[in-house]
Amino acid sequence: MSMLRNNSGKATAEVAAHVRDLEQKLERSELQAEVxxxxxxxxxxxxxxxxxxxxxELELLRKKSQDQEEKLAHLMALFGTKVV
Structure with a gap:
């Protein structure tokens, strides 16, 4: 009988440890689900x-490009009028 009780106690302890392990895994899983x-x-x-x-940044680049094009057009117009 004592052998049977000993095995039963060991099995109960193993099941309890397994349950605790599963509960910890579930808790970690729930925390991850929240995070x-x-x-x-x-x-x-x-x-x-x-x-x-x-x-x-793209808008600033477009604005700079547009400003440069306007300056270039202005310069071309100035030089164009001087040449003529």
Whole structure:
């Protein structure tokens, strides 16, 4: 009988340890599930900020290019009138 009780106690301890392990894994999984949307939101925000910064840079480049074209057209007009 004592052998049976000993095996039963060992099996119960193993099951309890397994249950604790599963509970810990579940808790980690639930924490990850909570953190993931926050991480995704942060990544999305960073991507949107980078896109906005890129758009702003492109707009500045377009403006510089337009200013240079206007200056060049002005200079060409000045030289054109002097040549004629």
């Amino acid at each position: 993931m949307p926050e991480e995704l939101a942060a990544i999305k925000m960073k991507a949107e900020e980078a896109e906005a910064a890129r758009d702003k």
